[in-house]
Amino acid sequence: MKNSTLAALIAVGTLGVASLGYVFYFDYKRRNDPSFRRKLKREKKKAQKAKQEVEKITQAQREISIDRALTRALEEPLPTDVAQKEKMFLESVSLGESLFASGETKYEDAAVHFYRALKVYPDPIELITIYQKTIPGPVLTIIMGMLARDVKRRQESYYDTFPDQSMQVKAAGLPKGADKSDPKFHMGLVAAKDFAVGDIIYVEKPETSQLTPALKDAEYCEFCLKPLEGIEHPAACGKCSLFKYCSAACKDTAYDEYHRFLCPGSEDASTASSAKELYQSWAEGKELAPLMIAKFFGHMITTEQKRQLAGQESDYTLWERTEHTTTLLLPGKPTDQAHQVRLAALIGQQVPGLEEFMNEERYLSMKGRILRNAIAVRSGGEAAGVAASAASEDYVRSPADAGVTGAALYLVSSYLTHSCAPNAEPSFLDHDHVLTLKATRPIQAGEEITMSYIAVGDRPTPARQAELMEKFRLHCTCPLCEPVTE
Template sequence: MKTSTIVAATVGVLAVATVGYAIYFDSKRRNDPEFRRKLKKERKRTQKLAAEEAKKLSNKSAQTVEEALASISDEDFPTSMEEREKFCMEQLSAGEALFTQGPTKFGQAAICFYKALKVYPAPAELVMVYQKTIPPEVFTLVMGMLSKDVQSKQEKYYTVFPPEEMNVKVEEKPEGVAADGQKVTRRGLVATKSFGAGQTVYSEAPVISSLEPSLEGKDFCHYCLKQIVDEASKVPCSKCTQVVFCTEDCRKSAAQEFHDILCTKDSEDASSPERSLREYTKTTRNLVPEMLAKFLVKMVHEESLNSGAEYNSFDHMERLRYLEITATAEEEKEMELLKVALGSNIPGIDEFITEERYLLMKGRLLYNLYGVSTSLNVDHDVEPLPERHRSVRDAPITGGGFYRVTSYLMHSCEPNAKIVFSENDHKVSIVTTREVMAGEELLVGYIKNDDLSTESRRLELFTKYRFRCMCPLCETTD
């Protein structure tokens, strides 16, 4: 291997990368879903390669990887574009000088190549260069480090989420045995401190919520689903007569997060994209497509805020349990409606909404959707929602909500907690129904089970949520 190989190959990449840097640091491009999609795709491919390479590591090399990562764990990497580029080139030359000195320096060489990778704007491209130019042993070490790093970001997720003040953590729990004898686990929410009966464990606002379509534009807020009792306090949308809000704050939040883009603007044209989506929701009464449209718009909005949060809404959603669905004509239609409704405002959304991704997102929403009940007086004759949603209430459902933390609550026919909408809006509170000790799993009812036999409860739960209920009530009355 000639010393100049990597630098030569990398200079080629860096020439592209200088443009790459400019693009990378240009916030407009960074917020472009198309650009982000490409980066994400490359990242995925690199991660897969890293995981494969990591498998080749011997015990001794695995130890080298651990030590190497530990040695740079609190190192600061440069932030400015020029510094990054300089740092990158330095590490590349150093790495190259080291590996030419033979196998005893391979570990140190790998550290340099890994550091270069950390600051390089398009790591996937650099990995391709490495693959062709550095000795396989060193390459395996670098990829081992990358794989370990990705893994720790994954593992770290549940140590920082849910936030401590919510008094719960996500834990793996046994969920019976599969047909092939393998133990099945699922994730559930465990209380981190003890609670007496009737106490609130936490409250949580949804990522996205939607009103039952027949209530839209009447006496319920389009943003927080609250019933508006006082006619005088109604706040209209400034561009349409389709929706109303309970306060100016709700109007503003909705406008910023999703409504500015999804507003029908009272278009006379029945085929206007936003109106088509609205009409579809009205006729089918399926909330999920519109909720997904809101979710996607909100996601782009969050990205543009650039809050520096380590995990975005998509990262949160990605980890949730989902319902496996196959595409029917209905899903085809929904995807089309979404693409058209968002397309003119979010460039690149077309390619983002692939069939695979749409089905996964829809499956996640369907599995984790809660019926929201915010009626103050029960004179609203609302038919039950056709889509599956978790609910045990008698009060009419005023809409649906999708929550980050509450999605992890598992079902029991003898729950120790319940879902309460204490402020009569879409914010959910988890309230204990008996004493709950620290370390105990919090469980709610997904279905109303007052008069159901164990067999029918289990059937309904299995049909809707794909698990066989093993709660004490089901097990003792089996």
């Protein structure tokens, strides 16, 4: 043993001296011999090319291995039951470890099992941190590659299942055949079948909605924005008795979805005072967004909890769905920060990890989505004579000026493009926040479905365009504003 150590030391030493000598020789030749320099350049180029080729092949092999590993990891369905998940997690980690120990040829197999463990672990980010400390480099590289590929595949296949077939529309990149570099490129909705004038294209419930502050003293259902006139037995929250609902069902849904986090009558003094502030700022101001965001996050938690209970983790989360819609990039204002901090304390604290999730960046991204995509609700009632522009200082898409009672955010309708000659119109048939999209012109399968974001009337193009620019920072490219010349 001692001898072999010595031999190794001598070998290293000798090699060291030899290479040093070569360096000197090399440098002397390089400076003094032009033909050697040329030869060297050629050889350097050749070597570089060979290195690039090898890197390309290794990279391609790595990509293939990552792709194959991901397909294998997701081939078998993952368990949904908690006990089964725990069992599978332990088995997968232990299998991964023993495969890794078997050597390089088993690295991909090891990654497959470690990845399956990751898919059922409740806190994947935490597990990745543990993996980073415990799993050796080559396997970790495959796992991280699988993760990136999984996220990419998931994103790319989003529109395969959204919108649901029952909505009779598809989301598509438009104009047909255009790519993202085309200035007219946008995502929009196309008809999945022909529609006649008056046909209902789809009916959609919102992810969040809010009554306009102008109607704060009027009688409307706090949840669905239905006028309470004529409703014999409106319900009310037993704790805060601040809000009325058109039915016990609306009261219970509101409680489940968000009111349990936002009740000003909460037994917890700090929750109660923060919630009061939130509603007060809505009542005093003109902003709808803070309350809509608060309700949205409450709804998101409830949806997520239900999804996990039903074992539907592989479905897209509401946040992922929302992130697919466009947003406005907004500079944060001091009031935004105050709202975000209050909200993180009110809702975020209730769920581990959510307080950090509800940071200022996500708050602003949600506000931007509301400003860009919300649609005016026109649920009617005696008090509703409010003009769309008076509904909020933040403009909401509304094809009619009068009768606006609030605003709501819809996932599918977020994709409706504006046209000054639209072929569809949102209406509120049950006098609540549920949107019914109706065809106002005949629509052929494959044709883009549009609504008007403003009251078009018979105003000339510059007037319409000025309003669209002022309210939505939108340079209208609809066929009426920019006729297509053949």
